[in-house]
Amino acid sequence: MNNNAKQHIFCLIMYFNVIFSRYKYLRWHFSTFKRLGLQGPQPSIIAGNLPEIMKKGQLQAMIDWSKQYGRIFGYYEGWTPVIAVADPQILRQILVKDFDNFRSRKPFPLAPRKALGLFLENGHQWKQSRSILTPAFSTGKIKKMFPIIDNMVDHLEENLNVKSAEAKPFDIYSFYQSLTLDVIGRCAFGLQTNAQTDPKDEFLTNIRFLFSGLSKTCILYLVMLIPIFQYFVFALKNLVIIFGMNPVVWLRNQLREIIRIRKEMGKQRSMTDREIVAQSLTFLLAGYETTSAVLSFLTDLLSRNKAVHDRLCAEIDGVIGEGHVDYDNVQKLPYFDMVVNEICRMYPTASLIVTRQAAESRSYNGVYIPAGMAVQANVWALHHDEQLWQNPEEFIPERFSPQYKEKIVRYSFLPFGAGPRSCIGERFALLEIKLTIVRILKNYRFTRPHDSEKPLELVSRGAIVPRDGVQIRVERRCLS
Numbered sequence: 403m404n405n406n407a408k409q410h411i412f413c414l415i416m417y418f419n420v421i422f423s424r425y426k427y428l429r430w431h432f433s434t435f436k437r438l439g440l441q442g443p444q445p446s447i448i449a450g451n452l453p454e455i456m457k458k459g460q461l462q463a464m465i466d467w468s469k470q471y472g473r474i475f476g477y478y479e480g481w482t483p484v485i486a487v488a489d490p491q492i493l494r495q496i497l498v499k500d501f502d503n504f505r506s507r508k509p510f511p512l513a514p515r516k517a518l519g520l521f522l523e524n525g526h527q528w529k530q531s532r533s534i535l536t537p538a539f540s541t542g543k544i545k546k547m548f549p550i551i552d553n554m555v556d557h558l559e560e561n562l563n564v565k566s567a568e569a570k571p572f573d574i575y576s577f578y579q580s581l582t583l584d585v586i587g588r589c590a591f592g593l594q595t596n597a598q599t600d601p602k603d604e605f606l607t608n609i610r611f612l613f614s615g616l617s618k619t620c621i622l623y624l625v626m627l628i629p630i631f632q633y634f635v636f637a638l639k640n641l642v643i644i645f646g647m648n649p650v651v652w653l654r655n656q657l658r659e660i661i662r663i664r665k666e667m668g669k670q671r672s673m674t675d676r677e678i679v680a681q682s683l684t685f686l687l688a689g690y691e692t693t694s695a696v697l698s699f700l701t702d703l704l705s706r707n708k709a710v711h712d713r714l715c716a717e718i719d720g721v722i723g724e725g726h727v728d729y730d731n732v733q734k735l736p737y738f739d740m741v742v743n744e745i746c747r748m749y750p751t752a753s754l755i756v757t758r759q760a761a762e763s764r765s766y767n768g769v770y771i772p773a774g775m776a777v778q779a780n781v782w783a784l785h786h787d788e789q790l791w792q793n794p795e796e797f798i799p800e801r802f803s804p805q806y807k808e809k810i811v812r813y814s815f816l817p818f819g820a821g822p823r824s825c826i827g828e829r830f831a832l833l834e835i836k837l838t839i840v841r842i843l844k845n846y847r848f849t850r851p852h853d854s855e856k857p858l859e860l861v862s863r864g865a866i867v868p869r870d871g872v873q874i875r876v877e878r879r880c881l882s
């Protein structure tokens with residue numbers, strides 16, 4: 403055998419050796435949950451459970467797996483092993499009691515940690531950002547934002563006025579999207595956005611592109627398969643190009659004020675442009691789709707449930723009557739609180755973002771979670787668990803009445819997450835939702851354009867949203 407042939411054989415052996423070792427590694431990697439004694443869908447050796455996620459959408463895949471494997475199971479988001487948890491006691495430990503072990507969120511496939519501010523930051527950086535940003539959501543600050551939101555709802559009402567005169571069905575979801583974008587644009591970015599009055603508004607078109615455009619491409623799945631890809635897709639400078647420089651200018655001004663106050667208090671801390679852009683993106687991503695989705699689900703369910711709709715209108719007429727809706731009276735509607743809670747139970751729009759990553763290996767009620775493991779709080783399954791909720795698929799606001807509320811199992815209702823990393827914008831979002839719906843219902847009724855009982859089709863793109871919008875009619879109504 404000459405030297406050349408020997409070299410070829412050597413290369414071939416090395417080649418097979420590499421392939422074999424890789425194959426053995428993959429088999430070992432994709433048997434993580436077998437070793438942990440956890441059930442879950444069978445992964446493919448190349449893409450984990452990504453094919454099923456791509457085929458059904460993440461929400462539907464999770465619903466199906468929950469039915470098959472119960473409250474705790476393991477699945478592979480591409481290469482990343484994830485433990486899904488829908489057990490209230492274990493969730494309490496992960497989100498609250500043992501928070502020190504779960505300070506980090508699971509990496510988000512589409513964004514490097516630093517690109518999404520508070521939402522994805524971890525450790526010391528997260529703690530600092532959270533303490534800097536928390537004052538922006540104080541009662542005083544939210545009260546100051548009330549007139550801005552109120553003013554934005556004026557535009558929505560004008561649009562609804564036109565629609566009620568036309569007496570034709572229309573998609574109210576896109577109206578709510580424009581509203582929440584204007585609200586976040588003005589309250590968080592300080593921009594004079596006109597998403598509601600100008601369908602070609604630059605801010606609106608860019609953001610719509612970002613959310614629906616990205617979700618229609620395969621980018622997300624590609625990144626799940628090859629995580630390093632995220633650095634090319636979501637490089638921060640690309641986002642600045644998408645949004646223009648305004649958000650940077652605005653946020654610097656907003657946060658400069660907080661930073662100035664903190665400096666006066668002796669706390670030396672300032673944000674770089676990069677951090678400021680990242681925080682502004684967090685607010686945008688967290689506040690726009692989620693809030694418009696909840697408004698849409700609420701509208702849809704009211705149009706299907708005349709008794710609830712009537713009772714809500716009666717409460718609004720009784721408490722507010724012909725007077726103005728203000729910060730105080732909008733919070734004094736106990737039945738409305740029950741309705742909003744029930745909507746958030748049935749449609750936990752942010753179900754898929756309640757995630758954590760374990761710092762150390764520990765066991766929780768017999769479930770071993772190794773260091774580095776990603777955990778997905780399976781909020782949708784939790785909110786639809788028959789052992790926790792009677793007739794979970796039925797819309798029953800009375801579950802949240804003072805009489806029954808106490809019977810709700812703790813940590814079985816998590817629309818805004820829980821613990822130190824729960825939603826920072828919860829009170830802001832609830833105020834926006836309440837103000838919007840109360841102002842609409844003071845003058846209009848929602849009616850369905852058809853008798854179909856078919857529930858809304860949903861799609862998950864970060865938030866869970868109505869796939870084809872919400873078709874509705876609005877009719878003028880008089881005070882009862």
Ligand code: HEM
Nearest residue numbers: 521688689692693752756818819820823824825826827831
């Ligand atoms: C109905 C509307 C909303 C819902 C259902 C919602 C829900 C959530 C959920 C479930 C989380 C994860 C909590 C956890 O992991 O425990 C979250 C985080 C977050 N939300 Fe919201 N959210 C809404 C509106 C908003 C708004 C309007 C803002 C800001 C203007 C906001 C800002 C944030 C931020 C910054 C985080 C990350 C907090 C952290 O990691 O420290 N959210 N939200």
